[in-house]
Amino acid sequence: xxxxxxxxxxxxxxxxxxxxxxxxxxxxxxxxxxxxxxxxxxxxxxxxxxxxxxxxxxxxxxxxxxxxxxxxxxxxxxxxxxxxxxxxxxxxxxxxxxxxxxxxxxxxxxxxxxxxxxxxxxxxxxxxxxxxxxxxxxxxxxxxxxxxxxxxxxxxxxxxxxxxxxxxxxx
Amino acid sequence: xxxxxxxxxxxxxxxxxxxxxxxxxxxxxxxxxxxxxxxxxxxxxxxxxxxxxxxxxxxxxxxxxxxxxxxxxxxxxxxxxxxxxxxxxxxxxxxxxxxxxxx
Amino acid sequence: xxxxxxxxxxxxxxxxxxxxxxxxxxxxxxxxxxxxxxxxxxxxxxxxxxxxxxxxxxxxxxxxxxxxxxxxxxxxxxxxxxxxxxxxxxxxxxxxxxxxxxxxxxxxxxxxxxxxxxxxxxxxxxxxxxxxxxxxxxxxxxxxxxxxxxxxxxxxxxxxxxxxxxxxxxxxxxxxxxxxxxxxxxxxxxxxxxxxxxxxxxxxxxxxxxxxxxxxxxxxxxxxxxxxxxxxxxxxxxxxxxxxxxxxxxxxxxxxxxxxxxxxxxxxxxxxxxxxxxxxxxxxxxxxxxxxxxxxxxxxxxxxxxxxxxxxxxxxxxxxxxxxxxxxxxxxxxxxxxxxxxxxxxxxxxxxxxxxxxxxxxxxxxxxxxxxxxxxxxxxxxxxxxxxxxxxxxxxxxxxxxxxxxxx
Numbered sequence: 001x002x003x004x005x006x007x008x009x010x011x012x013x014x015x016x017x018x019x020x021x022x023x024x025x026x027x028x029x030x031x032x033x034x035x036x037x038x039x040x041x042x043x044x045x046x047x048x049x050x051x052x053x054x055x056x057x058x059x060x061x062x063x064x065x066x067x068x069x070x071x072x073x074x075x076x077x078x079x080x081x082x083x084x085x086x087x088x089x090x091x092x093x094x095x096x097x098x099x100x101x102x103x104x105x106x107x108x109x110x111x112x113x114x115x116x117x118x119x120x121x122x123x124x125x126x127x128x129x130x131x132x133x134x135x136x137x138x139x140x141x142x143x144x145x146x147x148x149x150x151x152x153x154x155x156x157x158x159x160x161x162x163x164x165x166x167x168x169x170x171x
Numbered sequence: 172x173x174x175x176x177x178x179x180x181x182x183x184x185x186x187x188x189x190x191x192x193x194x195x196x197x198x199x200x201x202x203x204x205x206x207x208x209x210x211x212x213x214x215x216x217x218x219x220x221x222x223x224x225x226x227x228x229x230x231x232x233x234x235x236x237x238x239x240x241x242x243x244x245x246x247x248x249x250x251x252x253x254x255x256x257x258x259x260x261x262x263x264x265x266x267x268x269x270x271x272x273x274x
Numbered sequence: 275x276x277x278x279x280x281x282x283x284x285x286x287x288x289x290x291x292x293x294x295x296x297x298x299x300x301x302x303x304x305x306x307x308x309x310x311x312x313x314x315x316x317x318x319x320x321x322x323x324x325x326x327x328x329x330x331x332x333x334x335x336x337x338x339x340x341x342x343x344x345x346x347x348x349x350x351x352x353x354x355x356x357x358x359x360x361x362x363x364x365x366x367x368x369x370x371x372x373x374x375x376x377x378x379x380x381x382x383x384x385x386x387x388x389x390x391x392x393x394x395x396x397x398x399x400x401x402x403x404x405x406x407x408x409x410x411x412x413x414x415x416x417x418x419x420x421x422x423x424x425x426x427x428x429x430x431x432x433x434x435x436x437x438x439x440x441x442x443x444x445x446x447x448x449x450x451x452x453x454x455x456x457x458x459x460x461x462x463x464x465x466x467x468x469x470x471x472x473x474x475x476x477x478x479x480x481x482x483x484x485x486x487x488x489x490x491x492x493x494x495x496x497x498x499x500x501x502x503x504x505x506x507x508x509x510x511x512x513x514x515x516x517x518x519x520x521x522x523x524x525x526x527x528x529x530x531x532x533x534x535x536x537x538x539x540x541x542x543x544x545x546x547x548x549x550x551x552x553x554x555x556x557x558x559x560x561x562x563x564x565x566x567x568x569x570x571x572x573x574x575x576x577x578x579x580x581x582x583x584x585x586x587x588x589x590x591x592x593x594x595x596x597x598x599x600x601x602x603x604x605x606x607x608x609x610x611x612x613x614x615x616x617x618x619x620x621x622x623x624x625x626x627x628x629x630x631x632x633x634x635x636x637x638x639x640x641x642x643x644x645x646x647x648x649x650x651x652x653x654x655x656x657x658x659x660x661x662x663x664x665x666x667x668x669x670x671x672x673x674x675x676x677x678x679x680x681x682x
Contacts, residue, residue, distance in 0.1 A: 002173050003304065003308075004173055004174060005173060005174055008174050008178060012178075012182045015182065015186060016182070016185055016186065016189065019186055019189040019190070019209050020189060022189075022193060022205055022206075022209060023189055023190070023192055023193030023196070023197065023202075023205075023206060023209070028199060028201060028202060029376075029432065030379075031202060031205055032205065033379065033429070035205055035208060035209070036425065038186075038209065038212065039208075039212065042212050042215070042216060045179070045182075045216055045219075046219055048174075049179075049219050049220060049222075049223045050223060051219050051222070051223065051233060051236075052409065052410060052411050053233070053411050053414070054215075054219060054233060054236055054237070056411045056414040056415050056417075056418050057237070057240060057414065058240075059418035059421060059422070060414060060417050060418045060421055061240050061243075061244055062208075062212075062240075062243075063418075063421050063422070063425060064417070064418065064420070064421025064424065064425075064454070065244060065421075065451070066208065066243065066244060066247045067425070068421075068424060068425065068428065068447060068451070069247055069248065069251055070201065070204070070205065070208075070247070070251070071428055071432075072251075072447070073201050073251040073254060073255060074201055075432065075440075076255055076258070077201065077254065077255060077258045077264045087197065087198060087199060087202070088196045088197060088198065089195075089196050089197075089198055092196040094195075095191070095192045095194075095195030095196040096192055096196065098191070098192075098195065099188040099189065099191050099192040099195075100188070102187075102188050102191065103184055103185055103188040106181075106184035106187075106188075107181055107184060110177050110180045110181055110184065111177060113177075115176070116175065116176055116177040116180065117175040117176070117177055118175065118176050118224060119173055119174065119175060119176075119224075120176075120223050120224045120227075121227075123227055124228075127227070127228075128410060129227070129230075129233070130410050130411060130471070132228070132230055133230050133233050133234065133237075136230040136233075136234055137230075137234060137237065142230070142234070143230075143234045143238075146234070146238055147234075147237075147238070150237075150238050150241040150242070151241075153241060153242065153245050154241055154244065154245055156245070157244070157245030157246075157248045157249050158248070160248075160249050160252065161248040161249050161251075161252040162252075164249065164252035164253055164255075164256045165251075165252035165255050165256055
C-alpha cells in the first residue's frame, strides 16, 4: 500500500460518496454543491494522472462555470418543488437495479480485459504535456478539425442559450 | 505510479452507474442534468486514464477530454436554458409533467 | 552547509536541515519528506496571514490619507497594534447563525473564501528560490482559484436566507463570470511573450524588459478586471452598502465576517503581486542591472523577496487608490462596460502582440520594444476615437430628444 494508493482510495471514496449524494439528496441546491465536490475529486484524479492542464481546466470550466450555472438554474426555478415533494420516482428501485447490474457487468468486463492491471511507464524526461496537447489541438494532422467544430458548437450553444432563456420579445 | 489501470476504470464505471441512476430516477429536470454531468465525468476519467496508461505521447485521450469539456459546457448551457424557458411557460421543472408533445 | 548557503537558498537549506533532523530521529525518508512539506505549507500560510494582519493596518492608514484623516493612531506607535485589537473584538463577538439559514453551507462559505485566496499563494513566486510550486499551468490555476471564490460568495449569499445577501451574490456572480473573460484573454499576453504559463518562467522572461512596456494595454485590462474580480470599488456592487446594506456577508458576525474581510484584503494584495509578476518583472526585472559587476547581490533571494513585496504593495496601493477615488457604477453599466468595451478591446490587445511578437522578435531589443509599445499606442488612440465618435452620436440623439420649448 503506497501513499499514492491511499490518496487514490480516499479520492475515489470522496467522488463516489458525493456522487451518491448528488443523486439522492432531497434539496436540489445541495445536490448541485455535492456535484462540486465530485468534480473537485475528479480534478484530483487528473492531477494524479499527471494531466495538470485538464485538472485546472476541470476546476475552471466545471466548477467555475457549469456548477455555477446549475446553482443559478436551481435558484431561478425553485418556486415550485422547493425542497419538498417527491424528488425521485416511485419506482426508483428499477433504475437502481439497472445501475447495479450494469456496474457488475462492467466490473466483470474490466477485470477480464488483458492488461487491465498494468501500471504506466514513467513520463519521459522533459515531457511537457501542456505543450504537446496545445500543438496537437491546432496541428492540421492532429485535432484541429474537432477543435474548430467544438468552437462552432460552443458558439451555437451560446446563441441558442441566449435565444431560449432570453426574455422572449413579443412579435 | 503504482495504481493499476483497472482501479481507474472501476471507479469510472461506478461513477457512470451512479449518474445513470440519477438520470433515470430523478423527477426534477435539473437533477437529471446533474446525473448527465456525472456520466460525462466518468467518461473523462476513462479517457485521461487511457491516455496516461497506454501512450502518453499520443494526445488523443486528453484532446478528447478537452472536447468533452466543450460539449458538456454547451449541453449545460442549452439544457438549463431549455429548462428555464419551460419553467417560465409551464411553471414546472418535473420532467414527467412536460408532456405536451406526448400522446 | 554554511551561512552563505542559507543566504543563497534559504528554503532548501532549512528543508535539508529539517529532513536530516527528522531522519536522524528515526523517521522513514518518505514520512520525513511529507512532514517537511506540511511544515512548509504551514509556514507559507502563516506568513500570508501575518501579512494580512499588517494589510489591515496599511489599508486603514492609506484610506485615511486619501480622505485627509489620520487613521488609527492611538494603539501603539502609528496605531500599529490596532489590527490586533480589531481581531480581539471580532473573536469575542457573538457568533450568530440566522434562523432559516442553511447551517453547514453558511459555515463553510467563509472558510472557502479564505482558502480560495490562500490557494493563490501556492504559485506566488516570492523569489527565484522562495516559492510554493512552479506549475506549468500556473495562470490557469489563478483563474481556477477565482472560481472557488465565486462559489464561496454564492454559498454565503444563498445560505444566509436573506434577500440582500442573495442579490449581492447574484451580482457578484454576474460580475465574476463576465470579467473573467477579459482577464483570461489578457493572461494570454504574458503567456505568449514568455512562451510559458509558469510564473517563474514569466518572471525570468522579463529580466531585460517588463511586459508592461510591451503591452501596457494588457496591463490596464488586467488591472481593471482584477479590481472587478476583487469586487472593489468601482465594481463593489456585491457590497453596495447604500442599496444592499452589506451584500453577501450581511448576516455574518464575529470572526466569520473577519474571514471574508481578511480574505478580501489578502486577495487584493495577492493580485498586486500577480500584477508585479505578470507585467513588472516580479522579483527580478532589473533591466540587466544584476549582471553588472557590483550589483550581483540583487539576485539574493531575500533581496528578491523584498523587491517582490515592494512591487506587490505598490500594486495593492494602486488598487486602493482606485477604490477610494471612484464612485460605484451601476450594474447595467458594469456589464455593458465589460461586454461592449473590455472584451473586444482585450481581444485586439491580445491579437496584436501575438502577431507582432512573431514578426519583430528578430529585431534588436529596442526596436522590438518600440514596435510593441507603438502598436499599443495605436490601438489605444483608435479606441479613444471610436469612443469619441460614439458619444458624439449619442449626444446628438439626446439633443433631438430634449424637450422643445412649449407654446401656450
